[in-house]
Amino acid sequence: MGIVDFFRARRNRRDSASVAKERLQIIVSHERAEQGGPDYLPMLRQELLEVVRRYVTVDPDAVRVDVERDDSHEVLELNITLPEQQEEV
């Protein structure tokens, strides 16, 4: 293995742990938001996604549903990320 390959290989390999970390941060925050909330959240999310998709093409993770709680009430927070260029379907 030449010296250039050596450094390239090192750099590429460094990536795999950081990719893992990034993916984990995203999925874990997703699952935390759904957990502890009402059981219908995943289904609500899925149906909202279908509705949105009648109008725009979005990724499966474009719809986020979070429940925020404080002492007196719960807030259902919906986040829908639209693509850069909003194409009509």
Next chain:
Amino acid sequence: MSRIVVITSGKGGVGKTTTAASLASGLARAGFKVAVVDFDVGLRNLDLVMGCERRVVFDFVNVINGDARLNQALIKDKRLGNLSILPASQTRDKEALTEEGVEQVINDLRDQFDYIICDSPAGIERGSHLAAYHADDAIVVTNPEVSSVRDSDRVLGLLASRTRRAERGDAPVQEYLLLTRYDPQRVKRGDMLSVEDVQEILAVSLLGVIPESDVVLNASNAGVPVVLEENTDAGQAYDDAVARYLGDERPHRFLQTERKGLLGRMFGGS
């Protein structure tokens, strides 16, 4: 007041039973009266890791069904007089552990022991729920690997919502992270999550880091809890973790590779 400690993980095969055996032995060696309970119905293994498999007569389910008294089923450890093991049943009937039965046994154990260590089965179903339900403390055993970390996060959520403490609105279960099978060399190369990465994601207090080590397999082959193998890396790492659990501050060891020069890294093989 005795403390109930669950060893849990979600994902299977990450080192729960290894940890339960070592924590129980470490606490007993520190002078506490300890019972370690195998909740893995149908897949009894703690007895093998503790080296008492030939002395099992009655088990957890026998006690619940009233076929044996608790003290007939408890096996006294040969090495540490104040340590006892309650083996799991090998029945295939997963319903054999009932909520009331488990509660009764836990309460009876409280009368005799300072620490009751519950070795949870994998998964997030009934068995692991029963093992965690009465916990005051939880040690979440995690490997530095995506699916294990994700499952640990799920389990942390359940500990916060589905335990007796949560249901009663008592102080929450005290949660600890134990990172096992850690390979500093692979972390350094960038193909294994680092202890900092895992801590950042799970955000619970770090009880210890146990290195990946052949010693663990050898110890379980021999039926000796690895914490008793005093001159080994994994044994010392478990000893540190037990001391930290008891409130000692100890620096984390075995997190670094031995330093090699550039040539060593290029030609040292990987």
